Amino acid sequence: MANAIDPSASMAALFGARVRRLRTAAGLTQAELGARTHVVSTRITQIERASGAKPTLELARALDAALGADDLLAELWPYVYREAFPDWSRRFMAYSERAVGIREYAAHVVPGLLQTEDYARAVLGLDALLNDEEQLEERVAARMGRQERLGSPDRPELCVILDESVLRRPIGGHGVMRKQLARLLDAAEERHITVQVLPFDQGGHEAMGGSLTVLLLPDGSEVAYTEGSDYGQLIEEPTNVSRYKVIYDRLRAAALPPLMSLDMIRSTMEGNYRGAHVPSRSERRRVAQEQLQQSGGRQLRGGGRRVPGRRPRP
The missing domain is CATH 1.10.260.40 (lambda repressor-like DNA-binding domains)
Incomplete structure (x- = not known):
């Protein structure tokens, strides 16, 4: 024809x-x-x-x-x-869909995989190039669809580091933000998800220009992705990927251990962050040492406190 x-x-x-x-x-x-x-x-x-x-x-x-x-x-x-996205962005999304491990540092907003629908709508609605309400809803639907993989049998291991500013900026208003923080606490209860917070008192670091993601692929190879407010870059060359892996590992070492991070998120959600106690570096080292000395028993997460037993996934 x-x-x-x-x-x-x-x-x-x-x-x-x-x-x-x-x-x-x-x-x-x-x-x-x-x-x-x-x-x-x-x-x-x-x-x-x-x-x-x-x-x-x-x-x-x-x-x-x-x-x-x-x-x-x-x-x-x-x-x-x-298909409307640049080629490098499409390649990154394709990599993400089959990654077995995702390590992400979020500099400004909660990562898309952990966003609530209202928070996602508020974030995506800030795009100055957004055409109309219909386009916004399409983007929200696409983002929510990508989250379904976290509940699938082939779900990846997800490790997220949130800059403290992510917690402090009430995107969408305090009601939306409170539900978003509750979502983070719920997500961190999953065995395959770890959430940490990088506090302000750590000062400057190598990823301050924007967010960073490192993906582990099924064949053992890795790719990295950096993103700012109006740009993105996919890194596939192994030598350069290794450099970003080192940066991520440094961020993770500087961040609060997982349980302390959850305490900080909880304090922020309850509205009393300014009076909340942020552990000093010496306290963090002590907790880390206690964790290393622990052996046996149930799984330990970050702060050295035992995580209550969870029911096996159906």
Whole structure:
């Protein structure tokens, strides 16, 4: 067919080919499908030809409903959406989806994998290039979708270091922030998630320019990713990745042990942070030494206190 689009050319082309096949099987014209999904027929033409604006998540769901596609198009949508990002950003997201270990330092906001929906909406809504409310909701949905892997059988080990400023900045207001801090406390109860806080009193460090992520891949290789307010960089060359691994290890050594970090998060959530006790460096060293001297019993986390036994995962 003269106007046929190669579905292997892009995810948008694959999406369009699926819509065309489903529409034809349903015996609908483009105008009829447009009427059922409340868009003009030319919008259906654009989707099938992978031209013009990419479909929104709302439209993908409407097409699923109209064509009886059992969420096929909504499941394809995140991959279509991702094509709008730069190549290096898409590669990083692809690496993240199959990483067996994620180590992240967050300089400004809670990492996306641990964000609540309201907090994510508040963070993403700060983008000056955001077009409208619909685009914002698409981004929120995509971010929430990426979190599903933390509950899957192939979930990665996640180690997060939060700069103290992440706790102190009430993004979205105090109500949103309180729920976000509670989410961090809940997440830290999972065996595969560790949360630490890097307090202000540690002074300057090598990652002050932005956030840092190191990914461990199934084949044992690693990649790193650095990000600021308006830039991102994927690092794949092993020598440079090793340099960022050292930076991350230094940050982790300077951060509060996990249990002390959770105490600090809890104090912030309760609104009494300014009067809360932040352990001195000597106290941190003492706690670390006590932890090393512990043996046997249940798992120890950071501060040397025993973690109550948890029920096995179903």
